Every structure is written in structure tokens, then in C-alpha cells.
Amino acid sequence: MSQEHPLPLAGKVALVTGSSQGIGRAIAQRLAQMGADIVINYRSNAQAAEAAKAEIEALGRRCIAVQADVSQEEDVLRLFAEISSTLGPVAILVNNAGTTRDKLIIQMSLNDFEHVIDTNLRSAFLCTKAALRGMMKARWGRVINIASVAGLMGPAGQANYGASKAAVLSLTLSTAREMASRNITANALAPGFIPTELTSIVTEPQRKYMLDSTPLGRFGTTDEVAAAAAFLCSPEAGYITGQILSIDGGMSIHI
Ligand code: NAP
Numbered sequence: 261m262s263q264e265h266p267l268p269l270a271g272k273v274a275l276v277t278g279s280s281q282g283i284g285r286a287i288a289q290r291l292a293q294m295g296a297d298i299v300i301n302y303r304s305n306a307q308a309a310e311a312a313k314a315e316i317e318a319l320g321r322r323c324i325a326v327q328a329d330v331s332q333e334e335d336v337l338r339l340f341a342e343i344s345s346t347l348g349p350v351a352i353l354v355n356n357a358g359t360t361r362d363k364l365i366i367q368m369s370l371n372d373f374e375h376v377i378d379t380n381l382r383s384a385f386l387c388t389k390a391a392l393r394g395m396m397k398a399r400w401g402r403v404i405n406i407a408s409v410a411g412l413m414g415p416a417g418q419a420n421y422g423a424s425k426a427a428v429l430s431l432t433l434s435t436a437r438e439m440a441s442r443n444i445t446a447n448a449l450a451p452g453f454i455p456t457e458l459t460s461i462v463t464e465p466q467r468k469y470m471l472d473s474t475p476l477g478r479f480g481t482t483d484e485v486a487a488a489a490a491f492l493c494s495p496e497a498g499y500i501t502g503q504i505l506s507i508d509g510g511m512s513i514h515i
Contacts, residue, residue, distance in 0.1 A: 267295025273347045275299040278357030280309040282456035286482035290490045297322040330383035340390045349394030355384035356406040362417045373420045380424035401444035405432045436502030445501035452508025454480045475510030
């Protein structure tokens with residue numbers, strides 16, 4: 261790190277939930293390139309998490325990989341205790357862990373509904389609550405919530421997912437209002453269709469429909485979502501809070 265051009269996030273600790281693969285992994289790598297020390301979090305795939313950690317360490321950053329189901333309060337408390345005793349307080353929180361269980365409402369069990377709400381929304385509430393105290397003390401913080409275009413559109417077959425993401429958008433706005441006086445910003449990203457393991461189950465006709473609904477005529481990449489997250493964490497974005505940034509090739513222009 262040169263003295264004239266220190267990396268913008270040097271010395272800051274970033275927790276990216278669900279960062280063993282996909283969008284979260286790309287965000288973790290991008291924040292590490294900007295100088296942040298990184299917490300990789302995962303629920304089940306330890307091997308992928310270790311590979312993600314190795315990528316970060318290769319950039320010269322400190323990194324820990326912590327298994328924790330972020331929909332569970334005891335796991336979140338354990339996760340934050342481990343971070344604070346190894347890397348220090350969390351300055352940047354990216355609520356990214358998410359899942360789907362797509363079904364029509366009439367075929368959706370209460371368990372399908374609750375599992376998705378808990379993974380996508382309850383986790384964001386629990387991690388935000390756990391992170392804010394340290395950010396308030398530091399009088400600096402960034403919360404980035406990974407929502408979805410689904411939270412703006414209410415897609416058929418995704419009542420659970422769309423509702424969870426709409427709620428995450430509202431959680432973002434409340435966080436922004438409550439924390440503005442402490443110099444903590446909260447913003448949401450609303451990606452469109454990004455090929456990852458999450459979207460690997462989408463059928464060909466569904467893919468074609470998504471593509472036809474995307475004015476730019478292609479799917480997005482995890483790096484394109486990561487670039488937006490990196491901007492919102494940067495010093496240049498310090499006056500941006502309570503915003504929803506769509507990264508969807510124009511899909512939401514139709515709304
Ligand atoms: P992905 O490839 O399936 O990755 C999901 C990540 O979340 C994995 O690291 C997974 O860890 C972790 N995870 C899942 N449940 C967890 C839990 N309870 N506790 C801790 N970690 C958990 O998904 P993705 O496509 O990158 O999606 C990332 C986020 O972007 C999600 O919030 C998703 O809703 C949102 N998003 C995605 C798209 C898209 O098109 N891909 C579009 C809009 C929004 P394990 O593998 O170890 O379980």
C-alpha cells in the first residue's frame with residue numbers, strides 16, 4: 261500500500277454473509293481489493309468458503325471463514341463474537357445470504373414460506389442489529405442489503421422470495437433513517453438475473469422469459485453486482501443513503 265494512495269477501505273472489517281460462492285464471493289473479493297479485511301460466512305459448504313478465503317488472503321488481506329446459519333440468532337451472536345475477537349468490529353455489513361423455494365402459492369407450504377423469509381429477511385435483521393452497535397461507536401458504517409428485482413415486481417411462483425426481498429428493501433430504508441445521524445449509510449442492491457448456483461435451477465423457458473424482459477439483452481455477472489456494492493462502500497458514496505440501486509439490465513424499467 262503506497263503512502264500517497266492508501267486503499268480506501270484499508271483497516272476496515274467487512275462481513276459478507278453467504279460469501280462462499282456467487283454474488284457474495286465476488287463482493288468479498290472486490291472489498292478486499294479495496295483494502296478491507298474480510299469475513300467469509302457460509303452455512304454448509306466449508307470447502308467453497310476455504311477457497312474464497314484463500315482468494316482474499318492472496319490479496320494480502322486478513323480473512324476468516326466462519327460457518328453460521330445467519331437466520332439463527334445464536335449463530336449470528338457467535339459469528340459476531342468471533343469476528344470481534346479476531347479482526348475487530350464490523351465496519352461494513354453486506355447482507356447477501358439468500359435462498360429460493362419457488363412454488364405457486366397454492367402449492368407452497370408454510371415451511372417453504374418461512375424458510376425463505378428467515379434466510380433472506382430474518383438474517384438481515386439479526387446481522388444488522390448485531391453490527392450497528394460497533395458502527396455507532398465508530399461513527400462510520402456501511403450496510404448493503406442484497407435485495408432483488410423480485411422485491412419490486414412480485415413474480416409468480418416467488419411469493420415467499422418476492423415478499424422477503426420487498427421487506428429487505430423496507431428494512432434498508434428504516435436502517436438508513438435510524439442511523440443517518442451516526443454517519444452510517446444503508447442502501448440496497450436489486451439485481452436482475454445473475455447466473456449463479458441459485459439460478460441454476462431456472463428452466464429454459466423461464467430463462468428465455470427473463471432474457472426477453474431484459475432490455476440490455478443479456479444476463480448480469482456477479483462482478484457487475486460487486487462493482488455496485490464496492491461503490492456504495494467507497495468514500496465517494498458517503499452522501500448516498502436509503503437508496504435502491506437496480507442492476508438488472510433495465511428489467512425494472514417496465515415496472
Ligand atoms: P448462491 O450462489 O446460491 O449463494 C448463496 C450463498 O448464501 C452461499 O454462500 C450459501 O452458503 C449462503 N447461505 C445460504 N443460506 C445461508 C444461511 N442461512 N446462512 C449463511 N449463509 C447462507 O446465491 P447468489 O445467486 O449468489 O445470491 C446471493 C444473493 O443475491 C441472495 O440474497 C439472492 O437472493 C440475491 N440475488 C440473486 C440473484 C441472481 O440472479 N443470482 C438476483 C437477485 C438477487 P452455503 O452454500 O454454504 O449454504
